[in-house]
Amino acid sequence: MRHWRATLALSVLLLATLPATARDLAEGMALCQAIAQDQVRLACFDSLAAPDAIARFSGKGGSITPRFEIAAPSRLNFTSKDVVMVIYLLDEAGSVVQNLHRAGAGDGTFLIERAGTYSVQVNATGAWEIEILPEAGG
Incomplete structure (x- = not known):
């Protein structure tokens, strides 16, 4: 460690x-x-x-991302490349902050309003990508 x-x-x-x-x-x-x-x-x-990205993750199937820290409101963008994607934004203690779904291939987004340390648990049937970006004006 x-x-x-x-x-x-x-x-x-x-x-x-x-x-x-x-x-x-x-x-x-x-x-x-x-x-x-x-x-x-x-x-x-x-x-x-993507020099402005706070964090970027990609994978296939289920995974939990490494922790990342945000100091201001930030945008969680996610892309599913397959049929189903369910993600959980987790706080530092591992508690669910937000549950997000994507049915079918495509993109989604969620505004993380509070500064803190987070990770994302992903359950997907295929490939996926996640990007954390500073919120414009945030």
């Missing part, structure tokens, strides 16, 4: 140093490629593709 936290802290520091302009994209790609831990490396590449 201690090793994982140290790796995460180092990765967050590394992510904060990523280039902000398109001309520096090659440098950012090289930084991401150097990360050994798969999940952290993927988050690094995701941050290059």
